[in-house]
Each structure stands twice: as structure tokens, then as C-alpha cells.
Amino acid sequence: MSGRPVKRSLTLRGHRTSVSLEDAFWTAFRTIAAAEGKPINALASEIDETRDPMVGLASSIRVFILGRLQAELEDLRKSS
Numbered sequence: 001m002s003g004r005p006v007k008r009s010l011t012l013r014g015h016r017t018s019v020s021l022e023d024a025f026w027t028a029f030r031t032i033a034a035a036e037g038k039p040i041n042a043l044a045s046e047i048d049e050t051r052d053p054m055v056g057l058a059s060s061i062r063v064f065i066l067g068r069l070q071a072e073l074e075d076l077r078k079s080s
Contacts, residue, residue: 005058012045019044019058028065 005020021029033043044061051060 010044011041012048017057019061021058021061025062025065028069029061032065032068 003022005022006026007018007020008026009016009018011017029043030040033040036043044057047060047064048057051057
């Protein structure tokens, strides 16, 4: 996996946009979307709708992924 951002296209509410994320984030984002039974574009649209307009979409996606992983780790810690 590369540490360099990779630009990919997403469709948000019918409009195309490009987002640059590192491969590890793209993989995690796809995994989360699949676990929720949503297309990646739908999940990206949800994040886009709720993000602070002063924060870029790529940063918002990274923070979303981090939040999910932290919640999973917390759940594991509680169940141990």
C-alpha cells in the first residue's frame, strides 16, 4: 500500500467530484460502506452533507473512518 494519496472520482447527489485519500483509507472506506450495506458514493454523500463546510471532504472522510475504528476498538475493550 502506498502512503501517497490516490485521487478517485465519487458521485455525490448526482455530481462528480474527486477525492484524494491514501490507499489504506480507500480500503477502510470501502469496508465500512460494505458493512453498512451502502454504496461508497452514498456513504460519501452522507459524510458530505454533515461535514463542516470549512473542512474538506477528504479530511472529513478520514475523520469518519478514524471515528469508526475508535468505536470498534472501544467496543472490543468493553467486551474483554
